[in-house]
Amino acid sequence: MTLRNPESVEPDAEFANNAFHDQSFPKQEQNYEKISEYLELNAGYLPSMTIFDEVYAKYKDIDRK
Incomplete structure (x- = not known):
């Protein structure tokens, strides 16, 4: 949810x-x-599960910091 941006x-x-x-x-x-x-x-x-995979990887990276 932290990646939300209605303008993007x-x-x-x-x-x-x-x-x-x-x-x-x-x-x-x-x-x-x-x-x-x-x-x-x-x-x-x-449209593609690849988008979810990439977003989840970003989430896990943020979560580890």
């Missing part, structure tokens, strides 16, 4: 914006597999 057209910001508005998105979940499964089954707004 970058894929990571668009994903974050859409996930924020997705009432069912598991916002508190930290398990990669559970989030990935949710997105594969429910997120028509995500």
Whole structure:
């Protein structure tokens, strides 16, 4: 959610914006597999799982600092 930016057209910001508005998105979940499964089954707004993979990697890097 920290990557949200309504003014941006970058894929990571668009994903974050859409996930924020997705009432069912598991916002508190930290398990990669559970989030990935949710997105594969429910997120028509995500054009590629690669975007999620990249955003999740950024999240884990921030989380480690």
